[in-house]
Amino acid sequence: MQFSVAKLLGSTAFVAIGLAALASASHLLASAFLSMTILALCAAVMGAIVTSGAARAFWLAFLLFAGVHLLLTLGPWLDDVTGEILLSRLAIDALGRAMGQDVADHQRMPGVWLNLPYATAGSSYGFLNFVVIGQCWFSLALGCVAGELAGFFAGRASGERRR
Numbered sequence: 001m002q003f004s005v006a007k008l009l010g011s012t013a014f015v016a017i018g019l020a021a022l023a024s025a026s027h028l029l030a031s032a033f034l035s036m037t038i039l040a041l042c043a044a045v046m047g048a049i050v051t052s053g054a055a056r057a058f059w060l061a062f063l064l065f066a067g068v069h070l071l072l073t074l075g076p077w078l079d080d081v082t083g084e085i086l087l088s089r090l091a092i093d094a095l096g097r098a099m100g101q102d103v104a105d106h107q108r109m110p111g112v113w114l115n116l117p118y119a120t121a122g123s124s125y126g127f128l129n130f131v132v133i134g135q136c137w138f139s140l141a142l143g144c145v146a147g148e149l150a151g152f153f154a155g156r157a158s159g160e161r162r163r
Helices: 005-023 027-050 053-074 087-098 124-158
Strands: none
């Protein structure tokens, strides 16, 4: 599996943008990341429809992995069930502590969507913006990694070369 310079630069930019957004988490950035993630999932549907071969495998894997992760972590009926115990949430909590965030206690503050309206600057609920940004970031990253792997294996199976 080879990586182009463009993919490595794109990955670096993706990490930098995500960390910058987490460092200055706000309701506006949480809204932007959620909107961007939903837009990426919609683009994946279109990509899966109009492409074929390894490219279709990329888009289908991206849609499946990113979509399921987003659903399990931020789905309004699942955010305080599966979203609280998945590895991505534990990583977000640890990253939040390392970045000086007031990490919410899961027992005291269950559920993202019920409490997000109270997530103003300086409140103890402000961490929920951090959670939304982090879960969207994880969803996009998981989708990209799964898509790259699926595209690689699909291209390898058919003898097709991907850029």
